[in-house]
Amino acid sequence: MKDKTIPFNWPHMTGKELYYIAKAHFNGCLAGDGPFTKRCHGWLEARTGCGKALLTHSCTAALEMSALLLDIQPGDEIIMPSYTFVSTANAFVLRGGVPVFVDIREDTLNVDEQLIEAAITPRTKAIVPVHYAGVACEMDAIIEIARRHNLKLIEDAAQGVLASYKGRPLGTIGDLGAYSFHETKNVVSGEGGALLVNDPELVLRAEIIREKGTDRGRFFRDEVDKYTWQEVGSSFLPGEIIAAFLWAQLEEADRITKKRLVSWKRYHDLLQPLEAKALLRRQIVPEECQHNAHMYYVLLAPEINRQALLEKFKRNEIFPVFHYVPLHSSPAGRKYGRAFGELELTDRLSERIVRLPMWVGLSNEQQDKVVQVLSDSLV
Numbered sequence: 001m002k003d004k005t006i007p008f009n010w011p012h013m014t015g016k017e018l019y020y021i022a023k024a025h026f027n028g029c030l031a032g033d034g035p036f037t038k039r040c041h042g043w044l045e046a047r048t049g050c051g052k053a054l055l056t057h058s059c060t061a062a063l064e065m066s067a068l069l070l071d072i073q074p075g076d077e078i079i080m081p082s083y084t085f086v087s088t089a090n091a092f093v094l095r096g097g098v099p100v101f102v103d104i105r106e107d108t109l110n111v112d113e114q115l116i117e118a119a120i121t122p123r124t125k126a127i128v129p130v131h132y133a134g135v136a137c138e139m140d141a142i143i144e145i146a147r148r149h150n151l152k153l154i155e156d157a158a159q160g161v162l163a164s165y166k167g168r169p170l171g172t173i174g175d176l177g178a179y180s181f182h183e184t185k186n187v188v189s190g191e192g193g194a195l196l197v198n199d200p201e202l203v204l205r206a207e208i209i210r211e212k213g214t215d216r217g218r219f220f221r222d223e224v225d226k227y228t229w230q231e232v233g234s235s236f237l238p239g240e241i242i243a244a245f246l247w248a249q250l251e252e253a254d255r256i257t258k259k260r261l262v263s264w265k266r267y268h269d270l271l272q273p274l275e276a277k278a279l280l281r282r283q284i285v286p287e288e289c290q291h292n293a294h295m296y297y298v299l300l301a302p303e304i305n306r307q308a309l310l311e312k313f314k315r316n317e318i319f320p321v322f323h324y325v326p327l328h329s330s331p332a333g334r335k336y337g338r339a340f341g342e343l344e345l346t347d348r349l350s351e352r353i354v355r356l357p358m359w360v361g362l363s364n365e366q367q368d369k370v371v372q373v374l375s376d377s378l379v
């Protein structure tokens with residue numbers, strides 16, 4: 001970054017993206033599932049231990065595939081947090097499913113596992129935990145509930161690449177897991193994502209759904225002598241240009257994560273005095289969670305005016321952001337979903353959060369300035 005603006009996000013380039021894209025061009029294979037896609041699948045499978053990884057256009061597409069795979073029917077209920085990105089819910093609403101929103105935990109802003117069981121009805125089909133900020137949900141408790149009630153488990157691990165829970169990579173703990181490679185995430189391809197298929201019984205259908213509902217994958221493996229329409233699907237696979245770009249990023253994924261963790265830790269140390277004065281609360285990462293520094297956020301004390309703070313940042317050419325407008329209070333969320341009880345923490349905490357600029361290459365000087373402006377506005 002040359003000027004003195006500090007953006008919220010700045011996509012990191014490893015330097016090999018265009019080289020691999022040129023190679024894909026040279027290979028003359030530009031449709032999906034070519035050599036670069038296979039490399040990316042191999043990396044994801046080796047690094048996460050998932051049975052099958054499939055690149056998609058986005059995490060949204062991976063979630064939509066999940067809804068098709070679980071055969072979600074109109075009226076089926078899916079339990080999820082309200083504090084999440086719209087795709088978590090929208091993917092199921094497309095199949096006629098009804099998102100049932102439960103409240104979050106105060107520490108991690110993840111779904112409160114203790115509320116899930118009471119939200120289950122005879123129509124409940126699945127639970128979708130969202131690993132916010134790459135910090136895992138309490139998966140042991142959630143798995144136990146899913147088993148007891150025979151529910152499917154889909155991890156929205158959009159933010160969770162290279163993060164883990166008790167040593168288990170996020171996205172590999174449920175029946176299915178969805179990753180995002182959107183340019184605001186840690187490892188990027190502009191738009192992009194992957195579905196991790198952990199239940200071996202779902203692998204073949206996942207391939208079919210992703211290939212327009214056909215058994216084209218089996219045809220290319222010489223397992224069938226022609227390919228035909230097998231079931232409802234769509235085109236969920238990215239072309240090789242995207243996969244080539246992503247490959248350059250996956251090769252560097254460990255270094256990217258390491259660098260982000262350094263910036264994360266630095267924010268965490270610099271902000272300790274403000275937390276000590278009770279002006280804000282820093283992010284909390286439970287012992288059993290290895291996170292990936294996807295984001296650094298703070299929760300402002302209730303008496304602090306967030307809007308005024310954001311304007312002050314803007315005057316200093318710093319662009320932090322806040323999110324999410326809780327889904328249960330959004331127009332579509334009210335129309336298609338329902339809230340389970342009072343979502344008191346979701347409402348309260350979503351109004352106090354501020355996400356600080358976080359990207360590979362953020363300098364110490366830039367971080368110091370962010371912290372300086374923040375502390376000047378609070379004290």
Ligand SMILES: *Cc1c(COP(=O)(O)O)cnc(C)c1O
Pocket residue numbers: 057058059060061084085087088130156158159179180181182191192193
């Ligand atoms: C980014 C994100 C998504 C959507 O990812 P895309 O790849 O942009 O479709 C879904 N869920 C969560 C929690 C996200 O952060």
